[in-house]
Amino acid sequence: MKMKRLILMLVVSLMAIPTINAQNQRRDNNCEHFAKDGNKRHAMDNLKHKMRVNKIAYLTEGLDLSVEEAEKFWPIFNNYEDEMNAVREKVRPRDTTTEGFPKRPDFLSMSEKEAQDMINIHLKSKKDLVEIQDKYSKEFKKAIPTQKIMMLFMLEKRHMSDVIGKSWKNHKGDKVGKSNKSHRKFNKRKSVDSK
Numbered sequence: 001m002k003m004k005r006l007i008l009m010l011v012v013s014l015m016a017i018p019t020i021n022a023q024n025q026r027r028d029n030n031c032e033h034f035a036k037d038g039n040k041r042h043a044m045d046n047l048k049h050k051m052r053v054n055k056i057a058y059l060t061e062g063l064d065l066s067v068e069e070a071e072k073f074w075p076i077f078n079n080y081e082d083e084m085n086a087v088r089e090k091v092r093p094r095d096t097t098t099e100g101f102p103k104r105p106d107f108l109s110m111s112e113k114e115a116q117d118m119i120n121i122h123l124k125s126k127k128d129l130v131e132i133q134d135k136y137s138k139e140f141k142k143a144i145p146t147q148k149i150m151m152l153f154m155l156e157k158r159h160m161s162d163v164i165g166k167s168w169k170n171h172k173g174d175k176v177g178k179s180n181k182s183h184r185k186f187n188k189r190k191s192v193d194s195k
Helices: 002-030 032-036 038-063 067-091 112-140 146-174 181-194
Strands: none
Touching: 038 067, 038 146, 067 112, 112 146
Protein backbone atom coordinates (compact mmCIF):
# COMPACT_ATOMS: atom_id res chain seq x y z
CA MET A 1 0.00 0.00 0.00
CA LYS A 2 2.83 2.42 0.85
CA MET A 3 4.56 1.60 -2.43
CA LYS A 4 1.33 2.30 -4.34
CA ARG A 5 1.00 5.71 -2.66
CA LEU A 6 4.66 6.51 -3.32
CA ILE A 7 4.34 5.69 -7.02
CA LEU A 8 1.11 7.67 -7.22
CA MET A 9 2.67 10.74 -5.60
CA LEU A 10 5.64 10.50 -7.98
CA VAL A 11 3.32 10.33 -11.00
CA VAL A 12 1.29 13.27 -9.68
CA SER A 13 4.40 15.35 -9.05
CA LEU A 14 5.77 14.71 -12.51
CA MET A 15 2.45 15.58 -14.12
CA ALA A 16 2.14 18.83 -12.17
CA ILE A 17 5.43 20.27 -13.46
CA PRO A 18 4.19 21.16 -16.99
CA THR A 19 1.08 22.80 -15.54
CA ILE A 20 3.05 24.91 -13.08
CA ASN A 21 5.42 25.98 -15.86
CA ALA A 22 2.49 26.84 -18.15
CA GLN A 23 0.82 28.87 -15.41
CA ASN A 24 4.07 30.73 -14.72
CA GLN A 25 4.48 31.52 -18.43
CA ARG A 26 0.89 32.77 -18.74
CA ARG A 27 1.26 34.91 -15.63
CA ASP A 28 4.56 36.28 -16.97
CA ASN A 29 2.79 37.34 -20.15
CA ASN A 30 -0.26 38.80 -18.37
CA CYS A 31 1.38 40.48 -15.39
CA GLU A 32 4.34 42.42 -16.75
CA HIS A 33 4.12 44.90 -13.88
CA PHE A 34 5.39 42.16 -11.54
CA ALA A 35 8.61 41.89 -13.54
CA LYS A 36 9.80 45.25 -12.20
CA ASP A 37 9.80 44.01 -8.63
CA GLY A 38 11.09 40.47 -8.15
CA ASN A 39 10.03 40.42 -4.48
CA LYS A 40 6.35 40.81 -5.30
CA ARG A 41 6.59 38.09 -7.87
CA HIS A 42 8.52 35.75 -5.61
CA ALA A 43 5.92 35.95 -2.83
CA MET A 44 3.07 35.27 -5.25
CA ASP A 45 4.95 32.39 -6.94
CA ASN A 46 5.65 30.76 -3.59
CA LEU A 47 2.03 31.02 -2.49
CA LYS A 48 0.66 29.63 -5.76
CA HIS A 49 3.16 26.77 -5.76
CA LYS A 50 2.34 25.84 -2.15
CA MET A 51 -1.38 25.96 -2.87
CA ARG A 52 -0.98 23.81 -5.99
CA VAL A 53 1.10 21.16 -4.21
CA ASN A 54 -1.31 21.15 -1.26
CA LYS A 55 -4.32 20.78 -3.56
CA ILE A 56 -2.75 17.88 -5.49
CA ALA A 57 -1.96 16.04 -2.26
CA TYR A 58 -5.46 16.74 -0.93
CA LEU A 59 -7.14 15.44 -4.10
CA THR A 60 -4.82 12.44 -4.36
CA GLU A 61 -5.69 11.33 -0.87
CA GLY A 62 -9.40 12.13 -1.17
CA LEU A 63 -9.94 10.45 -4.54
CA ASP A 64 -7.83 7.38 -3.70
CA LEU A 65 -6.84 6.94 -7.34
CA SER A 66 -5.30 3.72 -8.59
CA VAL A 67 -2.06 4.06 -10.55
CA GLU A 68 -3.96 3.44 -13.79
CA GLU A 69 -6.60 6.06 -12.92
CA ALA A 70 -3.93 8.56 -11.94
CA GLU A 71 -2.07 8.19 -15.23
CA LYS A 72 -5.24 9.08 -17.14
CA PHE A 73 -6.69 11.56 -14.65
CA TRP A 74 -3.85 14.02 -13.99
CA PRO A 75 -3.26 15.18 -17.59
CA ILE A 76 -7.01 15.86 -17.94
CA PHE A 77 -7.08 17.57 -14.54
CA ASN A 78 -4.09 19.77 -15.48
CA ASN A 79 -5.93 21.00 -18.60
CA TYR A 80 -9.05 21.57 -16.51
CA GLU A 81 -7.09 23.59 -13.96
CA ASP A 82 -5.46 25.67 -16.72
CA GLU A 83 -8.86 26.60 -18.15
CA MET A 84 -10.35 27.32 -14.72
CA ASN A 85 -7.35 29.47 -13.76
CA ALA A 86 -7.51 31.41 -17.05
CA VAL A 87 -11.08 32.45 -16.20
CA ARG A 88 -10.14 33.30 -12.61
CA GLU A 89 -7.15 35.33 -13.82
CA LYS A 90 -9.46 37.55 -15.91
CA VAL A 91 -11.41 38.65 -12.83
CA ARG A 92 -8.46 38.89 -10.42
CA PRO A 93 -7.88 42.45 -9.19
CA ARG A 94 -4.92 44.07 -10.98
CA ASP A 95 -3.85 46.35 -8.13
CA THR A 96 -1.47 44.64 -5.74
CA THR A 97 -0.22 45.03 -2.20
CA THR A 98 3.46 45.58 -1.47
CA GLU A 99 3.83 41.78 -1.20
CA GLY A 100 2.33 41.27 -4.67
CA PHE A 101 -1.05 39.92 -3.61
CA PRO A 102 -4.28 41.24 -5.16
CA LYS A 103 -5.97 44.20 -3.48
CA ARG A 104 -9.71 44.15 -3.24
CA PRO A 105 -11.42 47.25 -4.63
CA ASP A 106 -13.18 49.68 -2.33
CA PHE A 107 -16.72 48.75 -3.32
CA LEU A 108 -18.37 51.60 -1.41
CA SER A 109 -16.47 54.30 -3.30
CA MET A 110 -17.32 52.93 -6.78
CA SER A 111 -19.81 54.50 -9.09
CA GLU A 112 -23.05 52.66 -9.83
CA LYS A 113 -21.76 51.78 -13.33
CA GLU A 114 -18.43 50.44 -12.02
CA ALA A 115 -20.25 48.26 -9.49
CA GLN A 116 -22.69 46.96 -12.14
CA ASP A 117 -19.79 46.19 -14.50
CA MET A 118 -18.08 44.21 -11.73
CA ILE A 119 -21.29 42.27 -11.05
CA ASN A 120 -21.63 41.44 -14.76
CA ILE A 121 -18.01 40.29 -14.97
CA HIS A 122 -18.41 38.22 -11.80
CA LEU A 123 -21.56 36.50 -13.05
CA LYS A 124 -20.02 35.81 -16.48
CA SER A 125 -16.96 34.25 -14.85
CA LYS A 126 -19.20 32.03 -12.69
CA LYS A 127 -21.05 30.91 -15.82
CA ASP A 128 -17.76 30.24 -17.63
CA LEU A 129 -16.47 28.16 -14.69
CA VAL A 130 -19.64 26.03 -14.66
CA GLU A 131 -19.32 25.48 -18.43
CA ILE A 132 -15.72 24.29 -17.96
CA GLN A 133 -16.82 21.93 -15.19
CA ASP A 134 -19.54 20.57 -17.45
CA LYS A 135 -17.09 20.06 -20.31
CA TYR A 136 -14.53 18.32 -18.10
CA SER A 137 -17.04 16.16 -16.25
CA LYS A 138 -17.35 14.35 -19.59
CA GLU A 139 -13.55 14.24 -20.04
CA PHE A 140 -12.97 12.92 -16.52
CA LYS A 141 -15.22 9.93 -17.32
CA LYS A 142 -12.40 8.69 -19.56
CA ALA A 143 -10.21 8.33 -16.46
CA ILE A 144 -12.36 7.87 -13.36
CA PRO A 145 -15.89 6.72 -12.47
CA THR A 146 -18.71 9.23 -12.12
CA GLN A 147 -18.72 8.85 -8.33
CA LYS A 148 -15.10 10.04 -8.19
CA ILE A 149 -15.93 12.98 -10.46
CA MET A 150 -18.57 14.08 -7.97
CA MET A 151 -16.05 13.55 -5.18
CA LEU A 152 -13.54 15.69 -7.11
CA PHE A 153 -15.91 18.65 -7.31
CA MET A 154 -16.81 18.26 -3.63
CA LEU A 155 -13.14 17.96 -2.61
CA GLU A 156 -12.20 21.04 -4.64
CA LYS A 157 -14.90 23.05 -2.90
CA ARG A 158 -13.90 21.74 0.53
CA HIS A 159 -10.22 22.43 -0.16
CA MET A 160 -10.97 25.99 -1.23
CA SER A 161 -13.08 26.66 1.87
CA ASP A 162 -10.25 25.26 4.02
CA VAL A 163 -7.73 27.53 2.28
CA ILE A 164 -9.98 30.56 2.61
CA GLY A 165 -10.71 29.72 6.24
CA LYS A 166 -7.01 29.49 7.09
CA SER A 167 -6.30 32.64 5.11
CA TRP A 168 -9.08 34.52 6.93
CA LYS A 169 -7.78 33.37 10.33
CA ASN A 170 -4.27 34.51 9.38
CA HIS A 171 -5.63 37.79 8.03
CA LYS A 172 -7.57 38.46 11.22
CA GLY A 173 -4.47 37.63 13.25
CA ASP A 174 -2.41 40.13 11.24
CA LYS A 175 -5.02 42.85 11.69
CA VAL A 176 -5.40 42.62 15.47
CA GLY A 177 -5.69 46.15 16.78
CA LYS A 178 -6.19 47.62 13.31
CA SER A 179 -9.58 48.57 11.96
CA ASN A 180 -10.76 47.96 8.42
CA LYS A 181 -11.71 51.25 6.77
CA SER A 182 -14.23 49.70 4.34
CA HIS A 183 -15.82 47.68 7.14
CA ARG A 184 -16.15 50.84 9.26
CA LYS A 185 -17.76 52.71 6.35
CA PHE A 186 -20.19 49.86 5.73
CA ASN A 187 -21.22 49.66 9.40
CA LYS A 188 -21.62 53.46 9.55
CA ARG A 189 -23.83 53.38 6.44
CA LYS A 190 -25.79 50.44 7.78
CA SER A 191 -26.53 52.26 11.04
CA VAL A 192 -27.56 55.43 9.18
CA ASP A 193 -29.86 53.42 6.87
CA SER A 194 -31.55 51.70 9.81
CA LYS A 195 -32.51 55.00 11.52
